[in-house]
Amino acid sequence: MPEPQSVTPPFDLLVIGGGINGVGVARDAAGRGLSVCLCEMDDLAGHTSSASTKLIHGGLRYLEQYDFKLVHHALREREVLLASAPHIIHPIRFVLPHNDSLRPEWMIRLGLFLYDHLGGRKRLAGSKHIRFNTHQAGRALKPLFRSGFEYADCRVADARLVVLNALDAAARGAVIKTHTRAEVLVRGTTHWRVTVRNQRDGSASTILARAVVNAAGPWVERVWKGDSVGRHARGIRFVKGSHIVVPRLFEHNDAYIFQHPDGRVLFAIPFESDFTLLGTTEIELSTLPEENRISPEEVAYICQAVSDYFIRPVEPADVVWSFSGVRPLYDDAAGNASRVTRDYNLHLDRDQAPILSVYGGKITTYRRLAEEVLGLLSDCLEIPGPAWTGTSHLPGGDLPDADFDHFLAECATDYSWLPATQLRSYAECYGTRIKLLLADCDSQDRLGIDFGGGLFEREVRYLLEHEFAETAEDIVWRRTKRGLRMSATQIGRLERWLLDRSA
Known part of the structure; x- marks a missing residue:
């Protein structure tokens, strides 16, 4: 006997994958009036989208690969995203020490000139030329580096960017199903019939949809192979990127970008106030691993590469946290993993009910990607509304004049009972939704149980009720980074509290 399944009402669009591209498409489509369902087999941003270098940037090094189109689009999106979410996206200055043995100064000057002007900044x-005997960034560098360059980009709380897109999609009517795996796709002339399984209780159900967007990231080919229509002719390449986090290496708030003899660049970025984020590696994989972990060789590579620049060497023993992700890069037949394009490729098959698969892409261009997806689907679906996300705010991002400092000052008056560090953390995470988080609170006692590391019961309940969080890992490593300041015992206490709550 076949397993009984419930069948949902037909949707206009089923999105498979709860990474940045999937939630971006779901949000855009829901805002245009389509009925949308999104299925993610794990947590939102549970894989690649939470393992980025946490930057909204044009990609300075892509200029060297003559990928001017990608840089242009990314720089334009940098402006749009900064305006839409100024609580989780912040400008940051990057310092590039000049290394005579790697790239001539004129080449860097030319690249930065293009970077300043390609995106309509x-x-x-x-950007500007700097000398390290007078610049604050010089104090952390070895004396052999006497000059360099400075330019601007933005940092982002990447997993929060994903969650806020999903939150906005849901507010506009989308159904967001986390821990729900798409198992079987059956294609009809006008509809898809998709069997999905709840990963928590094992129950199965059927989703009917007029079109499918396959935004499964590294699993995009597996979705294709599960469907009898076949697979894309070229596909993807798996490139593993790993990062490490160490105690803060320098006092100022600028970041560094370092050139490496193998052609890579590495970043050293202030992270969560007390730490420095270092990375990334780029290792091509022949198959998709079941679990992503940084290897000892990757740790040693990052430590040695940044130690070539800093006075204070970085040792593997300094690492307090690490993370790895597999980037599903579109296979453009480049020989070196570092040179594979970071641009996306969209493949639409509309022989019967349409399916559009997303290959590649980077976090900075997700919104533009979503607009292009809806543009392609407009030939197959009747889409009621026009493009709209370019001038909208993400939840919590409606700060007056996109001025975070002014907003923080207002919060300091409204919530004077909160310690400054905790207040900044809440303001950066939740923006104007801090009012929802702290409703009816007038003292720290009202925040409830103190789990440690700055995590209180009030925030935990907010994340469970409003932001699709379910587990301790969701809370301390993706919705927040409280885990950096929590012991294993403290996280265990949170896990037991969550179990008791669900019992």
């Missing part, structure tokens, strides 16, 4: 300051 409005909000961020331009």
Whole structure:
């Protein structure tokens, strides 16, 4: 006897994958009036989208690969995203020490000139030449580096960017199903019939949809192979990127970008106030691993590469946290993993009910990707509304004039009972939704149980009720980074509290 299944009402669009591209498409489509369902087999941003270098940037090094189109689009999106979510996206200055043995100074000057002008820069300051005997960044560098360059980009809380897109999609009517795996796709002339399974209780159900967007990231080919229509002719390449986090290496708030003899660049970025984020590696994989972990060789590579620049060497023993992700890059037949394009490729098959698969892409261009997806689907679906996300705010991002400092000052008046560090953390995570988080709170006692590391019961309940969180890992490593300051015992206490709550 076949397993009984419930069947949902037909949707206009089923999105498979709860990474940044999937939630971006779901949000855009729901805002245009389509009925949307999104299925993610794990947590939102549970894989690649939470393992980025946490930057909204044009990609300076892509200029060297003559990928001017990608840089242009990414720089334009940098402006749009900064305006839409100024609580989780913040400008940051990058310092590039000049290394005579790697790239001539004229080449860097030319690249930065292009970087300043390719994207119609409005909000961020331009690049400039600097000398380290007078610049604050010079104090952490070895004396052999006497000059360099400074330019602007943005940092982002990447997993929060994913969650906020999903939150906005849900507010506009989308159904967001986490821990729900798409198992069987059956294609009809006008509809898809998709069997999905709840990963928590094992129950199965059927989703009917007029079209499918396959935004499964590294699993995009597996979705294709599960469907009898076949697979894309070229596909993807798996490139593993790993990062490490160490105690803060320098006092100022600028970041560094370092050149490496193998052609890679590495970043050293201030992270969560007390730490420095270092990375990334790029290792091509022949198959998709079941679990992503940084290897000892990757740790040693990052430590040695940044130690070539810093006075204070970085040792593997300094690492307090690490993370790895597999980037599903579109296979453009480049020989070196570092040179594989970071641009996306969209493949639409509309022989019967349409399916559109997303290959590649980077976090900075997710919104533009979503607009292109809806543009392609407009030939197959009747889409009621026009493009709209370019001038909208993400939840919590409606700060007056996109001025975070002014917003933080207002919060300091409204919530004067909160310690400054905790207040900044809440303001950066939740923006104007801090009012929802702290409703009816007038003292720290009202925040409930103190789990440690700055995590209180009030925030935990908010994340469970409003942001699709379910587990301790969701809470301390993706919705927040409280885990950096929590012991295993403290996280265990949170896990037991969550179990008791669900019992």
